[in-house]
Amino acid sequence: MAEYDTVIGLETHVQLSTETKVFCGCRNVFGEKPNSCVCPVCLGHPGTLPVLNKKAFEHAIKVALALDCSVQRVIKFDRKNYYYPDLPKNYQISQYDMPIAYNGIVSIRDGEGNTKNIGVTRAHLEEDAGKLIHDTGGSFSYVDLNRTGTPLLEIVSEPEMNSPDEAYMYLVELKRIVKYLGVSDCNMEEGSLRCDANISLKPGGAEELGSKVEIKNLNSFKAVREAIVYEVLRQKEILDDAGRIAQETRLWDEKKGITVSMRSKEEAQDYRYFPEPDLVPFEVEESLINSIKKDLPELASAKSERFRREYGLPEKDLEILISERETADFFEDTVKIYPAFQHVSNWIKGEMLMHVKEKGKDINSLGVSPEEFAEIIEMSVSGRISALSAKEVLKKTIETGEKPSSIVEKGSMEQLSDTGMLEDIVTRVVSENKKSVNDYRSGKEAALSFLVGQVMRSSKGKANPKVAGEMLRKRIL
Amino acid sequence: MRDELSCIDVCRKWLEEKPEISSRFVRDLLAHIKRIDQDIKAFAFIDERRVTERAAKIEKLPRDKELRGVPVGIKNNICIKGSLTTCCSRMLETFRPVYDAHVIEKLYSEGALVIEGLNMDEFAFGSSCETSCYGPTRNPIDTSRIPGGSSGGAAAAVRAGEVAASIGSDTGGSIRQPASMCGVVGLKPTYGRVSRYGLIAFASSLDQIGPITRNVADSALMLEVLSGYDKRDSTSVKIDVPKYTESLGKDIKGVRIGVPREYFLEGISSGVRRRVEEAIDVLRELGAEIKDVSLPHTKYAVSCYYIIAPAEASSNLARYDGAQYGYRAKNPADMTDMYISSRNEAFGEEVKRRILLGTYSLSSGYYGEYYLKAQKVRTRISEDFHSAFKQCDCLVTPTSPTTAFGIGEKTMSPIEMYLSDIFTIPANLAGIPAMSVPCGIAENDMPVGLQIMAGPFREEVLMKVAHAFERSSGHEEKLRV
Numbered sequence: 001m002a003e004y005d006t007v008i009g010l011e012t013h014v015q016l017s018t019e020t021k022v023f024c025g026c027r028n029v030f031g032e033k034p035n036s037c038v039c040p041v042c043l044g045h046p047g048t049l050p051v052l053n054k055k056a057f058e059h060a061i062k063v064a065l066a067l068d069c070s071v072q073r074v075i076k077f078d079r080k081n082y083y084y085p086d087l088p089k090n091y092q093i094s095q096y097d098m099p100i101a102y103n104g105i106v107s108i109r110d111g112e113g114n115t116k117n118i119g120v121t122r123a124h125l126e127e128d129a130g131k132l133i134h135d136t137g138g139s140f141s142y143v144d145l146n147r148t149g150t151p152l153l154e155i156v157s158e159p160e161m162n163s164p165d166e167a168y169m170y171l172v173e174l175k176r177i178v179k180y181l182g183v184s185d186c187n188m189e190e191g192s193l194r195c196d197a198n199i200s201l202k203p204g205g206a207e208e209l210g211s212k213v214e215i216k217n218l219n220s221f222k223a224v225r226e227a228i229v230y231e232v233l234r235q236k237e238i239l240d241d242a243g244r245i246a247q248e249t250r251l252w253d254e255k256k257g258i259t260v261s262m263r264s265k266e267e268a269q270d271y272r273y274f275p276e277p278d279l280v281p282f283e284v285e286e287s288l289i290n291s292i293k294k295d296l297p298e299l300a301s302a303k304s305e306r307f308r309r310e311y312g313l314p315e316k317d318l319e320i321l322i323s324e325r326e327t328a329d330f331f332e333d334t335v336k337i338y339p340a341f342q343h344v345s346n347w348i349k350g351e352m353l354m355h356v357k358e359k360g361k362d363i364n365s366l367g368v369s370p371e372e373f374a375e376i377i378e379m380s381v382s383g384r385i386s387a388l389s390a391k392e393v394l395k396k397t398i399e400t401g402e403k404p405s406s407i408v409e410k411g412s413m414e415q416l417s418d419t420g421m422l423e424d425i426v427t428r429v430v431s432e433n434k435k436s437v438n439d440y441r442s443g444k445e446a447a448l449s450f451l452v453g454q455v456m457r458s459s460k461g462k463a464n465p466k467v468a469g470e471m472l473r474k475r476i477l
Numbered sequence: 478m479r480d481e482l483s484c485i486d487v488c489r490k491w492l493e494e495k496p497e498i499s500s501r502f503v504r505d506l507l508a509h510i511k512r513i514d515q516d517i518k519a520f521a522f523i524d525e526r527r528v529t530e531r532a533a534k535i536e537k538l539p540r541d542k543e544l545r546g547v548p549v550g551i552k553n554n555i556c557i558k559g560s561l562t563t564c565c566s567r568m569l570e571t572f573r574p575v576y577d578a579h580v581i582e583k584l585y586s587e588g589a590l591v592i593e594g595l596n597m598d599e600f601a602f603g604s605s606c607e608t609s610c611y612g613p614t615r616n617p618i619d620t621s622r623i624p625g626g627s628s629g630g631a632a633a634a635v636r637a638g639e640v641a642a643s644i645g646s647d648t649g650g651s652i653r654q655p656a657s658m659c660g661v662v663g664l665k666p667t668y669g670r671v672s673r674y675g676l677i678a679f680a681s682s683l684d685q686i687g688p689i690t691r692n693v694a695d696s697a698l699m700l701e702v703l704s705g706y707d708k709r710d711s712t713s714v715k716i717d718v719p720k721y722t723e724s725l726g727k728d729i730k731g732v733r734i735g736v737p738r739e740y741f742l743e744g745i746s747s748g749v750r751r752r753v754e755e756a757i758d759v760l761r762e763l764g765a766e767i768k769d770v771s772l773p774h775t776k777y778a779v780s781c782y783y784i785i786a787p788a789e790a791s792s793n794l795a796r797y798d799g800a801q802y803g804y805r806a807k808n809p810a811d812m813t814d815m816y817i818s819s820r821n822e823a824f825g826e827e828v829k830r831r832i833l834l835g836t837y838s839l840s841s842g843y844y845g846e847y848y849l850k851a852q853k854v855r856t857r858i859s860e861d862f863h864s865a866f867k868q869c870d871c872l873v874t875p876t877s878p879t880t881a882f883g884i885g886e887k888t889m890s891p892i893e894m895y896l897s898d899i900f901t902i903p904a905n906l907a908g909i910p911a912m913s914v915p916c917g918i919a920e921n922d923m924p925v926g927l928q929i930m931a932g933p934f935r936e937e938v939l940m941k942v943a944h945a946f947e948r949s950s951g952h953e954e955k956l957r958v
Contacts, residue, residue: 038577040855044796046677047556047578049710079792081839083816090795143800272839274848277682277789279711 001242006232008167008197009212010224012174014201015128015150015192016059016185022127022151023050023093030190034133034144042149044088049256049278052077057100057149059183060125061284064101066177066299067120071289072100076281077125083145086130086341090472094154096273098190099124106157106177107301108169118170119158128152147191153184159209160196171195171221174302179323188220195224200245201235210235211245211332216260221438227252231259232402303328311341320349327353330439333370347377351394359398368397376404383464384408422455422463426471429454437476448472479786484691485547485698488641492546495586496623503532503590510592510639517690518621519634521553521565521596521611528592544587549589550634550643553812554601555686556580556675557593564598564677568797568804568823578675579707580644587623587702591763593597595643596630596901600794600827601651601679603627604897608827613885618923622881625655625897631689632659635911642690642699642766648683648875649782650901651943653913656689657876657926660915662943663689665901666931668908669714672707680789681712683782683905691822693944695913698720700936724940732942735869745878748919753875756916756927756956759950760873761940768869777854784838784851785906792836794828823849830891859907866932869940871942874900876913876926904930912939914947943947 020026021068024041041048057075064071078096085391095442104120128150133142155174161167175186175193186193195218200210215231218224227438230252235245245355250259298306300322307318307328322328327348334344352373356363376397380390385408429451430437448469455468492502500523507525514520522740535546540617551557554564558581563569577585585589598608604615606629613631616622617637624633628645632655635643647665656663671686676686688699701722706715734883734945736757741750761767797821799805824832838847865872877897887894904911909930914928927946 022820040574043801045574045576045802046562046564046572046796047574048576049674051709051711081792081795083795083798085800085812088796090798090799091792270841272792272836272841272844274788274792274839274844277680277712278678436682 004201004236004239005204005206006162007159007200007202007209007212008161008163008228010157010161010167010170011198012157013128013194014063014178014186015026016056016153017182017184017192018053018057018059018151020053022053022056022125023149026149028150029146030192032146034142034146037146038148041177042088043145044090050093050276052279056125059151059181059294060123060153061289061433062121062181062183062296063155063178064104064295065289065293066181067101067104067106067123068100068105068154069120069123071284072098072102073284074098075100075284077278077279078273080126081216084271085127085141086132086145086148088130088148089144092127092129094126094273095124095274097267098458106170106173107171108166110166112426118166121156121158122151123155126152126154127204129173151317154379159200159212164225164232167237168221168225168229171224173201173300176323180297180299182297182325183214194218197224197228197231199228199231199235201232201239204263207302210239210248213245213247213259214263215252216249217254219254222250223254225290226257227259232259232457233431234259238413250288251317295324300325300328307331311335311345313341313345317342317345317349319352321345324362326363327437330370330373334374334377336372338374339382342378343377343381344374347373355395355398366398368394372404379404381409382468384462386461388461422468422471425458425463426454426468426475429458430475440476479530479829484635484641485544485695486769488547489545500545501528505775505925507798510634511843513637513639514634517617517624517633517637517639518612518614519565519596519617519624519630519637519639520551520592520594520608521630522561523592524560524593528590532590533849537589538588538783539764542586542621543698544584545588546675547589548592548640548777549584549643549699550595550631550640550742551591552595552597552628552631552643553593554788555580555644555676556599556677560593562593562677563610564600565597565611566823566825566828567610568803568820569677569802570610570823572803573639574675576675577710580671580703581675582599583705584644588606589673589702590933592640595677597645597826597887598627598629598651600790601627602790602827602831604650605882605884605887606630606633606655607884608825610825612882616881616923616941618660618881619808619881621762621883622838622923623658623886624885625658627651627655628663628689629655631662632656633661634660635661635691636690640838640888642695643915644699646686646691646704647688647905648679648685648786650898652687653875653901653911653926653928657915657928658881658893658924660924660926661689661691661905662693662912662914664696664700664771664925664936664939664945665904665910665937666700666704667714667910668785668905669712670678670910670934670936671703672705672710674707674709674711674713676826678789678809678838680786681793682789683786685905686795693912693940693947694725696912697725697940697944700940704954707721719937721937721940724937725944726948727941727945728764729760729942729945732765732867732871732938733768734760734942735768735770735865735872735874737770737772737775737865737874739772740874744830744896744899745875746880746919746920748876748880749878749925751923752894752917753873753927756946756950757873760946763949765942768866770865770872772858772865772872772903773862774854775903776856778858778906779899781851781854781858782902782906783834783895784847785855787831788851789835789837791832794832797823827891860901861932862903862907862909862932871929871931871935871938873942874928874930876900880919880921880923880925900928904928909933910936910939911913912943914943916946916950935938 099122101123130148132143199210247265605623606626631643631645634661651661804823809815911930913926
């Protein structure tokens with residue numbers, strides 16, 4: 001069997017979360033009643049004209065700068081002509097030969113942990129189409145035009161990824177960057193991030209690229225990886241049988257886990273691009289780019305570096321803390337109040353993210369402020385309450401919104417560190433567990449843990465385990 | 478200075494005597510229009526109910542509104558909320574916009590009595606007003622002849638005295654050519670001077686709305702009303718609107734007027750040539766400095782236009798697919814059939830021809846050869862004007878190479894029809910303002926138009942020269958109301 005190099009390029013569509021649509025004043029929202037967020041302009045009514053939403057254009061520039069792209073100094077739009085019922089004008093306003101951004105980079109880590117730069121060919125601003133709803137049981141389909149005119153940034157990568165994992169990593173990193181910028185929620189389920197993959201194989205080490213196949217209908221990160229894995233195998237088999245790869249567009253069938261042919265290159269449409277006469281090209285002022293650049297938030301890679309330096313956290317912690325901008329911010333806000341970096345990191349990684357996952361909310365919507373979070377950790381670390389109780393307090397704060405201090409007081413959760421108060425319990429435990437006491441005396445360390453556990457149980461979790469252990473040892477030895 | 482003979486002024490006087498606009502005035506007016514229009518068909522249809530309702534609203538407006546109660550006809554490609562706006566195509570035969578065009582808002586706010594339904598070539602594709610799905614409009618001067626096009630109804634209605642003024646659109650001469658053929662004044666403002674919001678697009682980079690009036694004074698007044706920045710049209714320009722009426726009655730001594738020699742070559746009828754040359758003599762006598770100039774790329778204008786305009790049109794008209802509004806073929810087999818049959822059944826021959834032309838020139842492999850090249854030629858044509866306007870304040874030419882031709886005379890030869898706009902097309906390509914004013918009658922008793930062109934946003938030069946010419950040439954029609 002021959003060896004092949006896999007070549008993958010991704011086209012990613014990111015919906016920009018502006019207040020209004022890209023060429024009209026309609027609200028840009030998801031999940032509204034069909035055809036309720038529309039106006040004559042986005043419905044493509046005769047006589048209407050597009051007007052560029054400045055915010056959408058600024059968002060696009062933000063992404064361009066974050067991807068280290070060159071920003072096109074003249075903004076020009078073009079019409080992409082094709083007929084489809086989700087496209088009311090039967091042309092899409094897009095950018096053809098002068099994309100808003102070009103020549104960028106997305107850095108990923110390959111399998112060996114080395115940094116690999118994937119080139120970004122271009123990113124251009126365009127309007128989204130509406131949605132067709134099939135599966136109605138009837139002999140017709142419904143058209144919902146709420147999405148029509150949502151600002152969309154299409155980001156095209158260079159064909160520089162060589163494995164499904166790299167493609168996956170590229171998407172993860174791209175999503176993280178865009179989310180850090182706060183210009184899109186990048187939700188693949190809601191379609192605010194969509195992706196098509198171009199895949200080709202070539203004999204190992206060859207210069208020339210093989211015929212490329214475009215895969216559409218990738219609705220999750222997982223689908224992207226699985227579809228590419230499948231497609232690479234499919235193409236390999238054909239090539240091994242001395243077959244030819246047809247240049248075509250294929251659809252990923254999630255249920256069957258296969259790709260199926262949608263249209264061949266010959267059937268590819270001629271979009272008859274030409275400059276959009278309704279939007280006058282305009283020059284981007286240097287000052288605007290500079291002010292956007294100045295206001296760019298610290299991106300994940302820079303943050304990771306800084307966290308390592310300032311907080312001395314291990315790699316694993318960094319990865320988790322900076323995966324979402326909100327998480328990283330929450331960490332920093334907490335350590336500002338209680339600078340026990342590793343403790344705070346542990347609590348976020350463990351308890352906090354568990355609640356985030358359980359509730360399906362982001363860290364800021366859980367109802368725990370960094371102040372309260374800091375207070376809980378501090379109480380636990382100082383020994384005022386046990387770790388177990390602290391977890392309980394966090395849970396209660398999330399559920400009831402009550403202040404941690406008052407939960408502790410009301411629930412009388414404060415730890416018994418007072419040896420006087422623990423004396424009785426220790427005495428009872430020692431007298432009731434003769435066997436373990438003897439075991440410990442004969443050198444079995446584990447027996448002490450058991451005895452401490454008994455003290456904890458008797459004290460309903462309030463005993464400070466350290467203090468209890470110390471008292472037991474003294475008593476027995 | 479506003480002219481005493483202004484049709485709009487006459488109208489206003491008439492209205493002062495009939496303050497109850499909503500009852501007697503409107504009834505008389507509609508009867509008057511219907512009577513005259515029987516032979517002319519300037520209107521594709523008349524919506525009496527809506528006109529009457531509007532009159533009732535106008536009656537409540539303050540008396541000082543510039544156009545209070547003045548009947549203004551609207552070409553049927555300018556959107557009026559709730560009114561049939563059909564582009565005189567079967568495709569939009571039942572289409573009622575849900576919003577008002579910018580110019581309609583402007584007219585309403587000045588109290589004009591808006592009357593919709595002026596006939597036009599289907600989607601403004603034509604120079605004779607013969608391709609309307611409502612049938613042709615006839616020239617009021619000789620009903621065996623065409624009124625010009627595509628704003629044929631707009632020019633004929635003004636000429637026949639059905640309305641005081643009308644609003645048309647001009648993509649390659651659609652205001653000026655019919656104005657010339659009906660002996661009235663037609664103005665295509667600078668591209669960007671008047672908002673296109675609500676004008677059903679033909680070719681977006683060339684389309685411009687403008688007035689057709691009995692005389693220059695009315696044109697100036699109408700332009701003041703229509704002009705101005707509109708944030709809904711990104712191509713409308715944010716510069717102040719001058720008081721165009723203040724350019725009237727001014728001396729034109731020393732005004733440098735260029736005569737581009739390329740506009741007096743083959744194809745121009747002797748009658749037209751003679752009247753235009755006489756007009757130039759009049760301007761010289763008025764003290765203007767007449768200069769021979771050259772616009773060397775003029776000869777490419779028609780070819781250039783017939784690449785760019787159909788290309789944009791093919792895209793602009795793509796939305797008429799039977800899906801959301803407009804005509805839908807009955808019982809289509811599937812979605813593609815719905816598209817094909819709806820468009821096939823509802824578009825006329827000329828519309829199909831231009832869509833095909835435009836689709837072809839935008840196709841991959843041909844784009845560079847046609848569209849891109851045409852854009853380069855367009856730049857050259859603009860540069861010609863730019864350098865001409867360094868030496869002169871305005872240019873004068875014939876508006877059209879011939880006077881109004883007979884109905885049916887050119888319908889079989891599209892190229893001949895296209896050449897009717899040979900002198901008006903360059904101003905659209907360059908985006909400059911241009912006006913047609915009557916300059917006499919040819920041997921066939923049909924009117925000839927003098928076209929005056931000026932640099933971008935120099936409409937006041939047009940007003941000044943045209944008004945001086947109008948007053949001394951004696952060609953202004955005496956009004957019969």
